[in-house]
Amino acid sequence: MVVDTNSARLTIAIQKSGRLSKESMKLLEACGVKFSLHEARLLAHSSNQPIDLLRVRDDDIPGLVMDGVVDLGLVGENVLEEARLERVATKLPAEIKRLRPLDFGGCRLSIAVPKEDNYNGLKDLEGKRIATTYPYLLQDYLQRQGISASTAVLTGSVEVAPRAGLADAVCDLVSTGATLEANGLVEKEVIFTSQAQLIQRPEPLNAAKQALIDQLLPRLDGVQMARESKYIMLHAPRAALDKVAALLPGAEDPTILPLSHTDELVAVHVVSTETLFWETMEELKAVGCSSILVLPIEKMMG
Numbered sequence: 001m002v003v004d005t006n007s008a009r010l011t012i013a014i015q016k017s018g019r020l021s022k023e024s025m026k027l028l029e030a031c032g033v034k035f036s037l038h039e040a041r042l043l044a045h046s047s048n049q050p051i052d053l054l055r056v057r058d059d060d061i062p063g064l065v066m067d068g069v070v071d072l073g074l075v076g077e078n079v080l081e082e083a084r085l086e087r088v089a090t091k092l093p094a095e096i097k098r099l100r101p102l103d104f105g106g107c108r109l110s111i112a113v114p115k116e117d118n119y120n121g122l123k124d125l126e127g128k129r130i131a132t133t134y135p136y137l138l139q140d141y142l143q144r145q146g147i148s149a150s151t152a153v154l155t156g157s158v159e160v161a162p163r164a165g166l167a168d169a170v171c172d173l174v175s176t177g178a179t180l181e182a183n184g185l186v187e188k189e190v191i192f193t194s195q196a197q198l199i200q201r202p203e204p205l206n207a208a209k210q211a212l213i214d215q216l217l218p219r220l221d222g223v224q225m226a227r228e229s230k231y232i233m234l235h236a237p238r239a240a241l242d243k244v245a246a247l248l249p250g251a252e253d254p255t256i257l258p259l260s261h262t263d264e265l266v267a268v269h270v271v272s273t274e275t276l277f278w279e280t281m282e283e284l285k286a287v288g289c290s291s292i293l294v295l296p297i298e299k300m301m302g
């Protein structure tokens with residue numbers, strides 16, 4: 001199969017099955033791009049937009065975008081930077097355009113050692129062997145820190161390497177830390193922090209594709225902004241409005257509405273760009289607010 005990048009159809013590469021797949025699909029759907037997916041199919045056509053999805057292993061996404069085989073890709077920064085370093089080292093094209101950071105796939109790449117080790121700092125890794133799926137990111141970091149250590153490259157089950165006698169330490173992705181803990185490892189150095197990114201191939205796109213992207217990006221911003229925002233409604237004592245405004249995080253220009261049954265209370269409606277914690281709701285109640293509602297927002301446009 002050859003994807004025709006000169007056609008009017010925009011091609012987007014996403015992870016077929018893994019940590020980023022569901023969120024990638026959800027985001028595109030929230031932007032109004034519909035797909036009816038056949039699980040086994042590599043290429044899926046959108047039913048309402050001239051957009052095709054190429055579903056591949058995440059490791060292949062940076063190369064597909066850098067080589068101009070697809071127009072856009074959704075991929076973790078860790079995989080992107082690893083591919084970039086590898087391609088620079090092997091003199092392959094490594095340019096991409098970064099369009100947007102995405103609000104999912106947050107994790108860090110960390111060096112961890114067995115919990116029984118007496119680790120006192122990076123110098124303890126000198127001359128050691130570190131198991132990782134990210135040899136270029138790891139060596140780039142070690143070099144900058146002036147440490148010389150060897151790498152054992154494993155594409156999976158990195159965290160079992162020390163117990164299996166394959167390495168002294170690991171350099172692996174961490175989110176909650178549960179995987180490290182379950183394998184008797186302790187996180188010592190964060191070498192890279194990552195989240196998913198929307199990337200574009202470096203050459204300019206034809207007018208039809210560019211028009212699609214120009215429509216897609218504001219939608220994507222609207223979806224991401226809406227996810228972080230809440231619509232808050234409450235009744236507040238007129239006399240406490242200043243205190244209420246100070247308590248509401250990231251809330252600008254609240255709408256103040258009169259209530260039919262009382263002059264002392266007013267209804268306040270406001271979009272807040274930050275999470276409203278229980279503690280803040282309790283403080284609002286303490287200054288006399290009642291009927292406090294926090295609602296999710298689906299879409300936003302300025």
Ligand SMILES: Nc1ncnc2c1ncn2[C@@H]1O[C@H](COP(=O)(O)OP(=O)(O)OP(=O)(O)O)[C@@H](O)[C@H]1O
Nearest residue numbers: 015018019020057058059076079105106107173175
């Ligand atoms: N625990 C985690 N929490 C959040 N994001 C993560 C976590 N682990 C990995 N990620 C992000 O999701 C990406 C994909 O992770 P996943 O484990 O699905 O990859 P994979 O096993 O390499 O999949 P593939 O089969 O596509 O190669 C990672 O490269 C990283 O950016």
Ligand SMILES: O=P(O)(O)OC[C@H]1O[C@H](OP(=O)(O)OP(=O)(O)O)[C@H](O)[C@@H]1O
Nearest residue numbers: 019156157173174175176177178179180
């Ligand atoms: O700190 P934690 O929350 O435990 O997450 C870290 C784990 O998550 C990822 O693996 P994943 O669960 O995606 O499975 P994989 O081993 O198949 O990649 C990553 O490779 C770590 O092993």
Ligand SMILES: [Mg+2]
Nearest residue numbers: 057058059060
């Ligand atoms: Mg992978």
